[in-house]
Amino acid sequence: MSEGAEEGELRALACDARETVVRAVATARGGHLGGPLSAVDALVVLYFRVLRIRPEEPTWPERDRFVLSKGHSSVALYAVMALRGYFPLEEVMTFDAIDSRLQGHPDMTMLPGLDMSTGSLGLGFSAAVGIALGASLRGSSFTTFVMVGDGECNEGTVWEGAHVARRYRLDNLVAVVDENGLQQFGWRDPATGRRARPYEAAELADRWRAFGWRVLEVDGHDLRALTAVLRESRARTGAPTVVVAHTVKGKGVSFMEDDFSWHSRVPTADELACALEEIDVARRALERAR
Amino acid sequence: MRVVGPPLRQVLGETLSELAGRDTRIVVLDGDVGSSTGGAAVETAHPGRYLQAGIAEQNMVAMAAGLATVGFVPFVTTFACFAVARALDSIRVLVAQPGLPVTIVGGYAGLLTGMTGKTHQIFNDVAVMRSLARMTVVAPADQIEARQAVERLAALDGPAYIQITREPSPAIFDEDYHFELGRAVVLRDGDDLVLVSTGVQTTRVVEAAELLAARGVSAAVLHCPTVKPIDEDALVEAALGVGLVVTVEEQSVLGGLGGAVAEVLADKAPVPVKRLGIQDCYGESGPNEALLEKYRLSAARVADDVERVFSTIRTRKGPAAARSRG
Structure with a gap:
């Protein structure tokens, strides 16, 4: 497959995932949208191009591990896992329903394929440090990927773990920061009256660099660039790697983009129709281009 | 007066060292107090399995959970006050809820914490830990029981908390004693x-x-x-x-x-x-x-x-x- 065709396939998958995310949250009448939509593209690239996994054997011991530390974006992970073949796509519509395996925040005791239960921010990251340390002690060659939010980087455990990962030279650990520029509410920017970014321009990358991590940056919605950078992130360099993915919260649905209020809002029927229409337009444009 | 034996923390270090020698899945995490909790003995005996985690208890417990998911049997060692009060959310979400086989060792348990005072004393660690679903809570009385309890928890397929004290204390059991989890x-x-x-x-x-x-x-x-x-x-x-x-x-x-x-x-x-x-x-x-x-x-x-x-x-x-x- 040509690079262009590969990218087209990923973009189509991302459209499918976004549609599934929006439908699932609307069906559940709960959950989150902004964060899942910013994370979808990186998740698609990870699950379809980067992670060494066996969806038909989710507990394969030598699989790469993936921890969604920003657990409130679970619905995006479920959509991508379903598309990848872990379970039927229809099951994503049980998201957040009583007795569903697809809990509001990922629950590893209910859904095979989840490498850690997450939801209390900052802790999944620290658990991933433990997983990577375990792999290193065992001599296992798998890579541990963990996705954190930029707001999540407020949590002290992220930096506790970043320090320890560097101490143990865990170059089998890759953190992906979904830097979508907004947190649930965050600080008010006195100059604009809008919500301020969790971290200013280069602040986040600088922090990781200061903790001794190898820092890669990427446009988190450029699927070709994401593929290249996330593949590169696996390289063993003697230091843990962070990929700072610059993203847009609510990406893919114009009226949700860059608006903190869509962090966990449920769309009305009209909003749902508009959102699905936008995603469909994007998908049809892709099909024409192919 | 009964014969005063070594402190339980010394027994902890010896027992974990022995266990680590027998079972390569055993790892001991330390929140920078190994020289106090007794854990340091494991660093001497099996340096590769003694995981210094620094002064960062939440991260340490979360790391232990991660290690447990890839087949290790982690013992997290720090003072009871920090294990329970500082790292409670890590214990709740990453250890107790998933039911992972992590044992939290609450060192310097109880009143006698080496002249440190109220910041280093916690009196509700048993109350807090026993209120967590799935958690096993153990407080051994003496050296013989502490050794057997630690050995037993190493074989437990689930989360546990054990109190270990600082000071020398009397021996009340003899070598014939058999500790059974859940039995008074x-x-x-x-x-x-x-x-x-x-x-x-x-x-x-x-x-x-x-x-x-x-x-x-x-x-x-x-x-x-x-x-x-x-x-x-x-x-x-x-x-x-x-x-x-x-x-x-x-x-x-x-x-x-x-x-x-x-x-x-x-x-x-x-x-x-x-x-x-x-x-x-x-x-x-x-x-x-x-x-x-x-x-x-x-x-x-x-x-x-x-x-x-x-x-x-x-x-x-x-x-x-x-x-x-x-």
Whole structure:
């Protein structure tokens, strides 16, 4: 497959995932949208191009591990896992329903394929440090990927773990920061009256660099660039790697983009129709281009 | 006086070192207090399996959970106060909820924390940990029991918390003793009342029972090394034989062993229960003996308090009840 065709396939998958995310949250009448939509593209690239996994054997011991530390974006992970073949796509519509395996925040005791239960921010990251340390002690060659939010980087455990990962030279650990520029509410920017970014321009990358991590940056919605950078992130360099993915919260649905209020809002029927229409337009444009 | 043995923290270090030698899945995480908790022995014996995690307890417990998911059996070692109070969310979300086989070792448990005072003393660690679903909570009384409890928890497929104390303390069990998780042990029979205790406080309670006997009060002693799951059958059996149960613990009287016992007996064998222990307050620094006196945990103070409670109950029941005891 040509690079262009590969990218087209990923973009189509991302459209499918976004549609599934929006439908699932609307069906559940709960959950989150902004964060899942910013994370979808990186998740698609990870699950379809980067992670060494066996969806038909989710507990394969030598699989790469993936921890969604920003657990409130679970619905995006479920959509991508379903598309990848872990379970039927229809099951994503049980998201957040009583007795569903697809809990509001990922629950590893209910859904095979989840490498850690997450939801209390900052802790999944620290658990991933433990997983990577375990792999290193065992001599296992798998890579541990963990996705954190930029707001999540407020949590002290992220930096506790970043320090320890560097101490143990865990170059089998890759953190992906979904830097979508907004947190649930965050600080008010006195100059604009809008919500301020969790971290200013280069602040986040600088922090990781200061903790001794190898820092890669990427446009988190450029699927070709994401593929290249996330593949590169696996390289063993003697230091843990962070990929700072610059993203847009609510990406893919114009009226949700860059608006903190869509962090966990449920769309009305009209909003749902508009959102699905936008995603469909994007998908049809892709099909024409192919 | 009983023979004072090595502190349980020393036993912890020795036992974990032995376990690590036998089982390559055992790893010990340290929150920068290995030279205090006894964990340092493992670094000497098996440096590759001693994982220094620095002064960062939440991260340390979360790392232990991650290690457990890839087949390790982690023991997290720090002081009880930091393990439980600082890292509680890591314990709740990453250890207890997923049911991972991580043992949290609460070192410097109880009142005697080496002259450090209230910041380093936690009296509700048992109460907090036993309120977490899936959590096993153990407080061994002496060296023999501590060794067996640590060995047993290493084989447990689930989360656990164990209190380990700092100071040298008496030996009460011999080598024939067999620790069984979830089982209480009758250390002494008695007709008037039952003293229920846990942890090293049991060593003082045994001594208190001897003092009481000399004063004409016949007190049984039931030791509960496992506070969760508590041995309900043993409690009910012990309570049915007498008219008074007194719990004694080196913990707050709110929600710890006393709470567990009161819950069981209220449901299954209602008898008067009196809870002795540290009142609803914080601790302070001071020499061990002075602390045990002030907080009324020494054998003498326990005996005094039990005797007072017993005479109150006896008076309330009237002379007929007292006579019927024979």
